[in-house]
Amino acid sequence: MSALSVTDISRNFEGVQALANVSFEVAPGERRLIIGPNGAGKTTLFNILAGSYAASSGRVALFGRDITHLPAYARARLGLSRTFQITNLFFRLTVLENVLLALQAGNTTASPVLRLLRQDRALLAQADALLARWELSEHAGHAAQDISYGQQRQLDILLAMAVAPKVLLLDEPTAGLSAAEVPRVKAILRSLARDTTVLMIEHDMDVAFELADRITVLHQGRLLAEGNVEAIRNNPQVTEIYLGSD
Ligand SMILES: Nc1ncnc2c1ncn2[C@@H]1O[C@H](COP(=O)(O)OP(=O)(O)OP(=O)(O)O)[C@@H](O)[C@H]1O
Ligand SMILES: [Mg+2]
Structure with a gap:
């Protein structure tokens, strides 16, 4: 059974066809990289998978269960976790408090709740161990809004991984990171247990080719190609859209 089954998904935004009849299957434990030029529909696809947007048509199944019409929180409860291209932290709370809330899969910032968690x-x-692993311990007491952008991105990924998701959606996890931060995030992603299936949007081809089991290429809302790293690297259509998109 597939971890994720995407069948004939389309999505229109007032005349713009962001996705058109996209279908693919992701096997349990797989690392699936989603690539494609700007505007290809990658983030829209993640929004539909996570339940942030409804598809105009099509079906999504998580381990065989149809989740097409489930709201985002219900999908999260079934083990689907995501990061955002733009971070989605509680900026006024500390780094530690953000982690505590994620570990509880909490969705409230009410202070009595935080006091209990603390x-x-x-x-x-558990939170301390996670922060140490991500080299964020020294920032545990800082407000999330006061750490660097690269650290915010890493905290965002940490939060998504903290709930031990069955399927993890990462939208450009290395974007905006410093040269020193990219290898750390790659190492953490590589070390993630195979009982988590990973779908990851990535602009950096080196990162994509390094982490992927298989790659899905979107272009203008359509699925242009799918295959292993070798097949995608040698696909002339894929080369062409990347050369042509500059
Ligand atoms: N909420 C929205 N309202 C209207 N149009 C949207 C919306 N979200 C996405 N689009 C349009 O859908 C298309 C696909 O956008 P999407 O953000 O999915 O692309 P992407 O592949 O993630 O691009 P990037 O690499 O720049 O992040 C674009 O034409 C975009 O303008
Ligand atoms: Mg995007």
Whole structure:
């Protein structure tokens, strides 16, 4: 059974066909990279998979279960977790508080809740371990709005991974990171257990080719190609859209 089954998904935005009849299957444990030029429909696809946008038509199934009409929170409860191209942190809360809330899959910033979470030693230990792994410990007490953009991006990925998702959607996780930060994020993604299936949008081809089991190429809302790294690297149509898009 596929971890994720995308069948004939289309989405229009007032005359713009952002996605047209896109179908593909992702196997359990797979690392699937989604590539394609700007405006290809990659983020729209993730919005539809996560339940942020409805598809105009088509079906999405998570481990065989039809989730097409489920709201985002219900998909999250079934093990679907995502990051955003633009970070989605609680900027006024500290780094540690953001992690505590994610570990609880919390969706409230009410201070009584945080006070309780901060007293939960097991949870704190778990949060500390995660922050140490991401080299964010020294920032634990800083407000999320006060750490660097690269650190915010990393915190965003950490939060998405903290819930041990079954399927993790990462939208350009290395975008905006410093040269020193990219290898750390790559290493963490590589070390992620295979019981998490990963779909990742990535503009950097080196990163994409390095992490991918298979690659799906979108172009102008359509699925242009799909295959392993070798096949995509040697696909003349793929080369052409990248040369032609500059
Ligand atoms: N909420 C929206 N309202 C109207 N049009 C939208 C909306 N979201 C996306 N689009 C349009 O849909 C198309 C696909 O956009 P999308 O953001 O999915 O592309 P992308 O592949 O993620 O691009 P990028 O690489 O720049 O992030 C674009 O033409 C975009 O302008
Ligand atoms: Mg995008």
